[in-house]
Amino acid sequence: MSDTESSTGIIGTRVLGEDFRFTQVANLGWSAGTFDFSESGRMPISGENLWVVPGFVDAHVHLGWTDFSEDDRKRRSPEELQRLISQNLHSTLTAGFTGARDAGGLSKTWIGRANNGELPSPTISGSIDCITAASAQEAGGIERATERVLSNGASWVKLIATDGISSPSSSLNSHFSASQIRSVVNIATQSGCRVMVHAWGGEAITWAIEAGASSIEHGIFLDDDQARAAAESEVTFVPTLCIYRKVYDMITLGSLPSFLHDRVKHIVDVHPRAVRTAMEHGVKIAVGTDFGSVEQHGSNADELLALLDAGLSPKELLQAATTNGAELLDCRCRTSFLLKERMPADAVIFARNPLESATYADPHAIAAVVKTGRVVTV
Incomplete structure (x- = not known):
């Protein structure tokens, strides 16, 4: 992933839902520290091979x-x-x-x-x-x-x-x-x-x-x-x-x-x-x-x-x-356990599916972390 620190959103990614299944979404953006699903944000990250879960x-x-x-x-x-x-x-x-x-x-x-x-x-x-x-x-x-x-x-x-x-x-x-x-x-x-x-x-x-x-x-x-x-x-x-x-x-x-x-x-x-x-x-x-x-x-x-x-x-x-x-x-703790509109933009962006056990043994599985709308590179 490049330019993640400047990004304020992801396009075409998988987001973990309340049923703990992943759903494909067109846009996942964040602004003013909260999530916004209506737009992908500035310099969006391509989410084709990414999975996003709450922090x-x-x-x-x-x-x-x-x-x-x-x-x-x-x-x-x-x-x-x-x-x-x-x-x-x-x-x-x-x-x-x-x-x-x-x-x-x-x-x-x-x-x-x-x-x-x-x-x-x-x-x-x-x-x-x-x-x-x-x-x-x-x-x-x-x-x-x-x-x-x-x-x-x-x-x-x-x-x-x-x-x-x-x-x-x-x-x-x-x-x-x-x-x-x-x-x-x-x-x-x-x-x-x-x-x-x-x-x-x-x-x-x-x-x-x-x-x-x-x-x-x-x-x-x-x-x-x-x-x-x-x-x-x-x-x-x-x-x-x-x-x-x-x-x-x-x-x-x-x-x-x-x-x-x-x-x-x-x-x-x-x-x-x-x-x-x-x-x-x-x-x-x-x-x-x-x-x-x-x-x-x-x-x-x-x-x-x-x-x-x-x-x-x-x-x-x-x-x-x-x-x-x-x-x-x-x-x-302001950490949200739901990826929803206007909830605090805290998330973990995975490069592997978090519903597979092997993901957690991979030191490179986490691609980035989002904390109150700021992307932290790993």
Whole structure:
């Protein structure tokens, strides 16, 4: 594709519809940041061999993290952090993700800059920080910790309810009681915000669903009863599969402690089962990478491939990456999950059919990305 950055439309292309089938359209243009099907725009792109889908959403990512290790991040100079965070935002956008929910680490200032269009970036909503058992105790209780996060400008409250990779154990015991989780959801709701819960399994998932959390993050050991309850309560599942594969690779290469090997290997083996359990019970699945280093950001297609490996069809994958993610982020993210007149002009332009699994393994499958009417070359 040539002159894409100057183009404001495509002629004779295929557009993904609400039924997740492609329809041939004569013109797909964009102006003032929104779609316009009445004309092809200035210097139109020939869409004969192109497929256009709504912009993807990464519903769990750490765009402000430049290194996997917090100690390494702290050693970065302010100038390095500025450059590398900008690179993270741009890499994620060119991977086709025009919307994102930052799960901790990206400041309110960075989110404002991204959403004001100051730099190439997805539209972002974020949790700013995470609430752990330690931070809740330090704040004087879970209620105060929640209020503190909200006062810092978070649009999401992220609750770390079970151990994780960096924990000394892999216990599934909940760090918070059922009543504490309910308090967090109530306070967030009163502020017009919602709650995302990091929970590998156990009672934390059950209590989060019962309390009215909007999403379960990771859910490695999600069981049938929990999946049924999540579907009934319309709780979204964000599994973040491939990050554990990447962590496993880091362990085998010696960049992470070897004592993590067996635990992470077990997670990699059983995690896809949780995705299949969610699918069997009709739980909405959204795409989330949980990426947290410069090397990881931009390789978002790895999560798409992991979801395909877990059993999603290409159609279900597109639903997870577009509709489900956009609905989860709601008005906090301007990413449209419909290619319609006057909707935000956010789209991924594919050079291969996105309804074919092999497309996602092709590093050249994405020809360009459109973000609020601006074409970003890949």
